Amino acid sequence: MDHPNLQVIVAGAGIGGLTAAIALAQRGHQVRVLERAPAIQPVGAGLTVQINAMRALTRLGVADAVAHAGQVVTHASIRHWRGDVISQNNLGAMAESLGAPTVAIHRAELHRVLMEALPDVPVQLGAEVKRFDQDDRGVRVTLTDGTLLTGDVLIAADGIHSAIRAQLHGKQPPQYAGYTSWRGVCDNHGLMDPEHVSETWGDAQRFGLVPLGQGRLYWFAVADAPQGEKDPMDVQEALLRRFDGWHAPIARVLKGTHQKDILRTDICDRPPLTRWGEGRVTLLGDAAHPMTPNLGQGACMAIEDAVVLASALGEQSNPAHALQLYATRRVERTATVVTTARRFGRLGQWSNPAARAVRDAVLHAAPESLTEKQMRWLYQFDGA
Numbered sequence: 545m546d547h548p549n550l551q552v553i554v555a556g557a558g559i560g561g562l563t564a565a566i567a568l569a570q571r572g573h574q575v576r577v578l579e580r581a582p583a584i585q586p587v588g589a590g591l592t593v594q595i596n597a598m599r600a601l602t603r604l605g606v607a608d609a610v611a612h613a614g615q616v617v618t619h620a621s622i623r624h625w626r627g628d629v630i631s632q633n634n635l636g637a638m639a640e641s642l643g644a645p646t647v648a649i650h651r652a653e654l655h656r657v658l659m660e661a662l663p664d665v666p667v668q669l670g671a672e673v674k675r676f677d678q679d680d681r682g683v684r685v686t687l688t689d690g691t692l693l694t695g696d697v698l699i700a701a702d703g704i705h706s707a708i709r710a711q712l713h714g715k716q717p718p719q720y721a722g723y724t725s726w727r728g729v730c731d732n733h734g735l736m737d738p739e740h741v742s743e744t745w746g747d748a749q750r751f752g753l754v755p756l757g758q759g760r761l762y763w764f765a766v767a768d769a770p771q772g773e774k775d776p777m778d779v780q781e782a783l784l785r786r787f788d789g790w791h792a793p794i795a796r797v798l799k800g801t802h803q804k805d806i807l808r809t810d811i812c813d814r815p816p817l818t819r820w821g822e823g824r825v826t827l828l829g830d831a832a833h834p835m836t837p838n839l840g841q842g843a844c845m846a847i848e849d850a851v852v853l854a855s856a857l858g859e860q861s862n863p864a865h866a867l868q869l870y871a872t873r874r875v876e877r878t879a880t881v882v883t884t885a886r887r888f889g890r891l892g893q894w895s896n897p898a899a900r901a902v903r904d905a906v907l908h909a910a911p912e913s914l915t916e917k918q919m920r921w922l923y924q925f926d927g928a
Contacts, residue, residue, distance in 0.1 A: 550863065552574065555702045561701030595644050595646055596848060614653060623745070648741060671687050671691070712827070721812060723768045724766070730801040731759055749766065749787070826871060828849045856873065
């Protein structure tokens with residue numbers, strides 16, 4: 545049984561926060577979204593909304609709009625830096641089996657689709673949460689400008705540096721994975737099969753290619769580097785040197801990207817929590833389980849969180865009990881994805897030539913059915 549009069553404050557208007565707002569509003573809750581940024585900007589690059597997240601979005605009636613705004617992907621591969629295929633995965637067959645596709649999409653496009661799906665939910669910009677207080681009757685949220693808001697439940701979807709998480713669990717810096725990333729978007733111009741995504745592995749370096757549809761191609765590069773290292777003025781030239789000799793179309797992709805549009809981000813995560821929230825306050829998405837992007841599941845896990853959260857609040861009349869039920873259903877799964885993503889990233893960053901040769905040979909020899917079996921546990925999201 546749903547409880548329509550529940551007033552829910554969602555801190556953060558990112559993918560997880562907006563999906564939670566949609567899911568909760570659809571069940572009749574009164575939702576208010578707080579976003580610390582002064583304006584919604586078309587920032588970021590690309591991502592993949594994988595089968596599990598598309599299954600979740602189907603429950604919200606948003607999946608078709610996401611697929612229309614992005615590019616359905618049917619094949620994925622890992623390649624050697626010279627171009628040889630190390631392993632491949634038939635995502636199309638998996639999609640047919642599980643009833644949902646994998647969609648590559650620009651983050652700004654996904655954000656737009658979610659904003660358009662919000663049913664009369666206010667999104668307050670320039671509203672940064674400073675702290676919260678709670679008792680048996682509700683939650684009081686204090687913003688950095690001194691504004692005081694009240695509600696029945698507070699959902700922290702405010703990212704890896706969440707102030708709400710810090711109040712709940714102490715302020716600790718994220719843990720650096722040992723490698724940094726560069727990202728960009730360029731015109732495809734036939735550089736890549738629009739239904740094929742790939743990641744290329746070299747000496748402690750990787751390069752990913754993800755067609756986004758609408759004639760665009762998202763790319764990412766990963767390399768071991770000291771935390772906080774700054775790029776030279778000509779980052780494009782530096783990347784061309786770094787990936788010199790790698791297979792086509794990597795050089796053309798880098799040359800086709802405007803230097804000002806190349807983003808650099810150190811890769812971080814946090815150790816999984818065994819307890820997310822307290823009372824009427826809980827965490828969602830990167831605030832709960834920030835992960836390295838090696839499985840492409842960061843946004844996907846946040847989308848799953850949102851659907852499970854709304855379901856739990858519909859099952860329990862006591863908000864605190866509902867939030868505990870939500871966390872109980874999510875802690876183990878998300879912790880597994882966090883640790884698996886970090887482990888897969890370490891595997892891709894190997895630098896020893898002999899070890900890399902053995903790794904590549906083992907992956908190449910593994911039957912595709914084994915890869916499919918390993919991924920099926922991740923993709924079979926059922927909403928609980």
